Amino acid sequence: MKVIKFGGSSLATGAQLEKVSRIIQADAQRRVIVVSAPGKRHAGDTKVTDLLKELADAVLSRQDPLPLIDVILARYSEIQTHFALAEDVVAKLRAHLISLTQQTYSSAAYxxxxxMAQGEHMNAQLVAAVLKAQGLPACFVSPQTLGIVLAGQPGHVQVDPQTYRNLAQFTFPDADIVVPGFYAFDAQQRIVTFPRGGSDITGSILARGLHADLYENFTDVSWVYAADPHLVKGPRAINTVTYREMRELAYAGFSVFNDEALIPVIEANICVNIKNTNDPTAPGTLISPTKNVKHHHHITGVAAKKDFTALYLHRYLINAQVGFTLKLLQILSNYGVPYEHMPSGIDDLTVIIDKHELTAAKQQAITEEVQAQIQPDTLECLDDLAIVMVVGEGLYASxxxxxxxxxxxxxxGVTPAVINQGASRISLMLAVPNAQAQAAVQAIYGLSSNHHA
Structure with a gap:
């Protein structure tokens, strides 16, 4: 059995959904279909998820939600009309969306x-109706019915272990199941969502919980490339990549697959095949355990992600002070701020933080508290940094x-502000100014391309 996930670009129009239908029909093993919300139809378009965020803001500010609801549902109406569905699915979706505007919630975040979960929820119902109208046995199944349970708060959720016990008890109907990605419910039956791109995570959870033989992730590219094609002209395709390499690359900006989505399939030792909805016969990129991957380059890929801040501390004899790092991390924890990297020396320490986790006020409060509690000799915030990750299982071999x-x-002409390599030696992290990120990627990719690194 295969779990198959389609991204927003694969489901943006009726014409794209026709391709999806043919892909599903081409392989009887494709029993679990995970769908995203409709994506952009063209460069100037707006994703349905972004429209739903606007709708949430309108409801919070007590504005009339109906005009936005009409705009959102027009996307689904186009697809319904394309397939000339006998059943008016969109009318039911409208009633459902209006009912949500009239409910009460425990907080603005919930x-x-x-x-924001409704893009996937409504699309899964529409896709199931389209497939059924085409004579394919298919039915909508919600995350709640499957027993996917999430723990945590909006913006920071994790899979509850009960999920896998629930999925082990799931009995397949006499049909393929169409499941909305991106969201599930917590123990209090409140809807909570994964990070953006979270439909990848839903597919991975189902692949593990339903014991899939393969997880196929269909998007709009035929391969994962060794560098972002927007930064490097004609980068080489990666045929196979290890779990660890893909985690590092996805974290650092390879948006083709969510980095968190690999955890469930790693735990179950299930391979992931990245494929192209527009070119489904292309073999794509296979994400596999290390033992199954043989590389021809020491550098598998290089990626860059912008907008980080480095908190730099200098104080003599840091290495001799028991609990120094603990005090610093406790301050960050008190403000709900995670860190990304923490390279250090005997007298200095650098903590790299995603700027999206910081407001100006929070950054100021953290620096003041660090100054008061830890009293470093030097304390600086280095803003507007990009993280460049050089990744490869073969880095240690050269x-x-x-x-x-x-x-x-x-x-x-690129001068890294921070350099860090862990003991695994599969990745090298460089912090460079945002403005130098592209030049850094191009220089490193050129090295690996010209010298077979």
Missing amino acids: LRDAF IDLVPRIMVALADA
Whole structure:
């Protein structure tokens, strides 16, 4: 059995949904179909999820929600009309969406999650109706029916272990099941969502919980590339990549797959095949356990992600002070701020934080508290940094590779502010100014391309 997930671009129009239908019919093993909300139809379009966020804000500010509801449902009406469905699915979706505007929620955050989940919820019902109208045995099944339970708060949720016990008890109907991605329910039956791109996570949870043989993730590219095609012209395709490599690359900006989505399939040792809805016969990129992957390059990929802040502390004899790092991390924890990297020396420490986790007021409060409690000799905030990740299981195999990377960056006029490599040696993290991120990626990719690194 295969779990198959389709992204928003694959479901944006009726013509795209025709391709989805043919892909499902081409393989009887594709029994579980996870869908995203409709994506952009063209460059200037707006994603349905973004429209739903606007709707949530309108409800919170007590504005008339009906004009936005009409705009949102027009996207689904186009698809319904394209397939000339006998059943008026959109009328039911309208009634459902209006009812949500009349409910009460425990907080504004839960209201936003409830509304932003509706893109996938409504699309799964529409896709199931389309497939059924085409003679395919298909039915809508909600995350609640499957028993997917999430723990945590909006914006920070995790899968409750009870989910896998529930999925083990699920009995397939005599039909393929169409499941909305991106959201599920918590123990109090409140809707909560994963991070954006979270439909990948839903597919991964179902692949593990339903013991799939393969998880196929259909998007709008035929492969994962060794660098972002927007940054590097004609980058090479990656045929196979390890779980660890894909996690590092996805974290650092490879948007083709959500980095959190790999955890369930790693735990179940299930391979993920990234494929293209517009070119479904292309083999795509296979994400596999390390033992199954043989690389021809020491550098598998290089990625960049912008907008980080580095909190730099200097104080003599940090290495001799028991609990120094604990005090710093406790301050960050008190403000609900996670950190990304923490390279250090005997007298200094750098904490790299995603700027989206910080407001100006929060950053000021943290620095003041660090100054008061830890009393560093030097405390600086280095803003507008990009994280560049050089990733490859073979990085350790070439003893001169890191020096060559540094030379390539110097030749390109790029000066890293921070350099960090863990003991696993499958990735090298470089923090560079945002403005130098593209030059850094191009320099490192050129090194790996020209010298077979």
